[in-house]
Amino acid sequence: xxxxxxxxxxxxxxxxxxxxxxxxxxxxxxxxxxxxxxxxxxxxxxxxxxxxxxxxxxxxxxxxxxxxxxxxxxxxxxxxxxxxxxxxxxxxxxxxxxxxxxxxxxxxxxxxxxxxxxxxxxxxxxxxxxxxxxxxxxxxxxxxxxxxxxxxxxxxxxxxxxxxxxxxxxxxxxxxxxxxxxxxxxxxxxxxxxxxxxxxxxxxxxxxxxxxxxxxxxxxxxxxxxxxxxxxxxxxxxxxxxxxxxxxxxxxxxxxxxxxxxxxxxxxxxxxxxxxxxxxxxxxxxxxxxxxxxxxxxxxxxxxxxxxxxxxxxxxxxxxxxxxxxxxxxxxxxxxxxxxxxxxxxxxxxxxxxxxxxxxxxxxxxxxxxxxxxxxxxxxxxxxxxxxxxxxxxxxxxxxxxxxxxxxxxxxxxxxxxxxxxxxxxxxxxxxxxxxxxxxxxxxxxxxxxxxxxxxxxxxxxxxxxxxxxxxxxxxxxxxxxxxxxxxxxxxxxxxxxxxxxxxxxxxxxxxxxxxxxxxxxxxxxxxxxxxxxxxxxxxxxxxxxxxxxxxxxxxxxxxxxxxxxxxxxxxxxxxxxxxx
DNA sequence: GCCGTTTTCGGCCCGACTGTTTTCAGTCG
Numbered sequence: 001x002x003x004x005x006x007x008x009x010x011x012x013x014x015x016x017x018x019x020x021x022x023x024x025x026x027x028x029x030x031x032x033x034x035x036x037x038x039x040x041x042x043x044x045x046x047x048x049x050x051x052x053x054x055x056x057x058x059x060x061x062x063x064x065x066x067x068x069x070x071x072x073x074x075x076x077x078x079x080x081x082x083x084x085x086x087x088x089x090x091x092x093x094x095x096x097x098x099x100x101x102x103x104x105x106x107x108x109x110x111x112x113x114x115x116x117x118x119x120x121x122x123x124x125x126x127x128x129x130x131x132x133x134x135x136x137x138x139x140x141x142x143x144x145x146x147x148x149x150x151x152x153x154x155x156x157x158x159x160x161x162x163x164x165x166x167x168x169x170x171x172x173x174x175x176x177x178x179x180x181x182x183x184x185x186x187x188x189x190x191x192x193x194x195x196x197x198x199x200x201x202x203x204x205x206x207x208x209x210x211x212x213x214x215x216x217x218x219x220x221x222x223x224x225x226x227x228x229x230x231x232x233x234x235x236x237x238x239x240x241x242x243x244x245x246x247x248x249x250x251x252x253x254x255x256x257x258x259x260x261x262x263x264x265x266x267x268x269x270x271x272x273x274x275x276x277x278x279x280x281x282x283x284x285x286x287x288x289x290x291x292x293x294x295x296x297x298x299x300x301x302x303x304x305x306x307x308x309x310x311x312x313x314x315x316x317x318x319x320x321x322x323x324x325x326x327x328x329x330x331x332x333x334x335x336x337x338x339x340x341x342x343x344x345x346x347x348x349x350x351x352x353x354x355x356x357x358x359x360x361x362x363x364x365x366x367x368x369x370x371x372x373x374x375x376x377x378x379x380x381x382x383x384x385x386x387x388x389x390x391x392x393x394x395x396x397x398x399x400x401x402x403x404x405x406x407x408x409x410x411x412x413x414x415x416x417x418x419x420x421x422x423x424x425x426x427x428x429x430x431x432x433x434x435x436x437x438x439x440x441x442x443x444x445x446x447x448x449x450x451x452x453x454x455x456x457x458x459x460x461x462x463x464x465x466x467x468x469x470x471x472x473x474x475x476x477x478x479x480x481x482x483x484x485x486x487x488x489x490x491x492x493x494x495x496x497x498x499x500x501x502x503x504x505x506x507x508x509x510x511x512x513x514x515x516x517x518x519x520x521x522x523x524x525x526x527x528x529x530x531x532x533x534x535x536x537x538x539x540x541x542x543x544x545x546x547x548x549x550x551x552x553x554x555x556x557x558x559x560x561x562x563x564x565x566x567x568x569x570x571x572x573x574x575x576x577x578x579x580x581x
Numbered sequence: 582g583c584c585g586t587t588t589t590c591g592g593c594c595c596g597a598c599t600g601t602t603t604t605c606a607g608t609c610g
Contacts, residue, residue, distance in 0.1 A: 025608090028593060032582035062583050102608050135607085139600060156609090189610090202610085234597080246610085261595090266610075273594040284595055 181209015
């Protein structure tokens with residue numbers, strides 16, 4: 001059965017190729033396909049089981065798109081898409097991934113110069129035939145060549161993992177905060193929405209001082225490889241690693257509308273601007289204002305702008321036009337989890353794990369310092385080569401924990417384990433030994449290449465094990481480095497509801513696992529609970545909980561479904577219930 | 582191609598920048 005995300009992919013491709021056919025990415029047909037794709041991407045019910053009539057009822061899906069979706073489900077292909085694919089083969093589509101080459105230019109290159117791919121483009125640039133075309137000149141030729149050298153093919157598509165983008169954005173914001181007159185420097189764009197990868201980094205600086213001082217400081221930063229734009233209020237650089245960073249300076253009174261504009265998503269903004277138009281207003285990065293005369297209605301804070309449009313403030317992590325505006329209008333936005341709600345960390349390593357760095361007393365003291373009420377110490381089980389703990393070490397750790405418990409009366413310290421899910425769903429040790437522990441996280445650390453059926457079966461077997469309270473980093477992915485294992489998410493969620501086993505929301509920026517789309521689907525299953533955990537390997541990593549919370553928010557996870565927001569009594573009752581089987 | 586508590590037809594988000602132009606087209610975010 002074809003999945004929703006596969007259907008959505010086909011529609012996105014249809015939109016992409018229609019852009020070339022229409023010569024404009026804002027063409028209504030393109031936008032219509034994109035809207036339909038987004039709707040289906042955010043849908044929990046499988047579209048493969050829907051009739052054309054049911055499909056038409058979805059937002060942004062009309063008769064034409066509905067019949068194309070049905071055609072895809074029934075025949076495995078869409079006639080119109082096949083037609084476009086043969087008109088625009090992949091080598092040609094690749095041309096439009098070169099910065100500066102849009103649909104119009106690509107088509108003209110082919111029609112006028114016979115350029116059908118990136119190789120042909122290079123040849124045309126080197127032989128200076130491009131400048132002969134109407135509307136083109138030497139400068140355009142130079143710019144495309146420079147863009148090709150700097151960002152290469154796919155420059156518009158290349159995305160940077162959030163861990164790297166967040167580090168660079170932090171450096172930039174810290175440096176710019178030091179400039180006199182600067183009140184605030186914050187990352188916006190997909191980074192603020194907490195997407196797992198970003199195309200570029202957008203930073204807004206609120207300043208009452210000289211904006212040019214901000215820019216002067218920015219382009220002098222060590223991270224700068226090349227300045228690609230320099231102005232008083234807007235500049236852009238490319239970093240040493242090839243990441244583009246845009247900085248814009250705004251006045252304090254523009255902060256709300258500017259933050260909304262630069263945070264996006266584009267689709268979310270379009271919906272808001274449409275709502276403004278319906279009221280006879282106009283919304284841009286400077287203000288929400290009257291269309292006639294331009295009297296400002298709201299601009300200072302995001303809350304004021306949303307309120308003027310009749311909406312509650314919408315959290316950046318869910319601004320994707322994936323149902324959040326409808327939910328806001330209906331007053332049914334989820335009560336999203338916040339960092340201050342956390343009362344414990346349920347995945348904490350100590351130096352007993354070969355890959356961790358701080359001792360048990362250090363980790364416990366750090367957990368207590370965060371004001372938590374409970375925690376689970378979860379070193380690696382013995383099946384993990386090199387990094388795992390032996391039975392004897394664990395028994396000694398148990399005595400240490402008992403002594404530390406006396407020192408920390410306000411913190412419940414559970415001795416747990418991070419167990420390894422074997423190829424067939426077994427876990428480390430034996431049932432008798434495991435009974436001595438108070439908590440269990442089970443994770444996949446091996447056999448990443450099994451089929452979806454095999455992976456699903458082994459994870460479900462672990463969920464059913466009474467020694468297991470949480471499934472750690474569900475897919476095992478490393479963002480930008482390693483894809484996650486193949487899983488039947490529907491079956492996993494059903495098992496999670498049945499067994500009461502929680503899904504971990506791993507806070508490490510390298511993981512953010514389970515992925516947001518899985519969390520969103522899980523959040524729709526009322527019986528699924530979550531644990532926001534850091535998987536900390538040293539005391540400093542306990543602060544990663546902030547990232548886990550933002551990732552959870554992106555997945556629409558409500559506060560009361562996160563077990564480590566619960567009061568100690570309720571939390572411990574939940575732990576015990578699962579362990580009794 | 583989709584949509585409608587003003588519409589079933591006539592609309593459909595906004596602005597900056599660039600390079601090529603004498604008023605604008607294309608690209609980008």
